[in-house]
Amino acid sequence: MAAPSSSFSVLHLLAAAICLILLPDSAHATPVDFQYCVDEILYRVSVYEVDITPDPAVLNKPITFNISASTVVNIHAGEVEMEVYDIGTIRLYAGTTELCKGDIHCPILPGYFELSEVRNMMLPSGTFYTVKMTLRETGRFDLTCISFKLPLGLFPSVLTYY
Incomplete structure (x- = not known):
């Protein structure tokens, strides 16, 4: 039996290395920088x-936003409002969901909690967008408001027009 060619093995290793470099690492999330909409001290x-x-997000595919936070008050009911902007002022998406759903049960007691929001947003092609996320107590006031950049992958999916 002949020994495998070393040049064949080197080519396989080189191809695998190139794939690892070119493909985005979407297996795990990376924390993003965010800013509060107004001074943090004003939020509960x-x-x-x-x-x-x-990470990076892929156009027209579900995007999961995981938020680690804490509250100083009981939250009995609320909503999560998300808006996506291009060039700062052009709103491309707006949607609101109930805060107390899935793994989040109300009341949320003072202390640490995690929120996971999955959104399916039909966005036009671009390099990044700005997301504004507001947690609001139902019928009352903003519990918090943050904004951050949403990076898009190098190979966005093709938009489908009907």
Whole structure:
């Protein structure tokens, strides 16, 4: 039996290395930098970390936003409002969901909690967008408001027009 060609093995290793370099690492989330909409001290919920999966996001595919936060008050009911902007002022998406759903049960007691929001947003092709996320107590006031950049992958999916 002949020994395998070393040049064949080297080519396989080189091809695998190129694939690892070119493909985005979407298996795990990376924390993104965020800013509060106004001074943090005015909010009853403090945000510690925002993760986006996949990272970078892929156009027209579900995007998961994981938020680590804490509250100093009981939250009995609320909503999560998300807006996506291009060039700062052009709103491309707006949607609101109930805060107390899935793994989040109300009342949320004072202390640490995690929020996971999955959104399916039909966005036009671009390099990044700005997301504004507001947690609001139902019928009352903003619990927190943050904004952050939403990076898009190198190979966005093709838009489908009907």
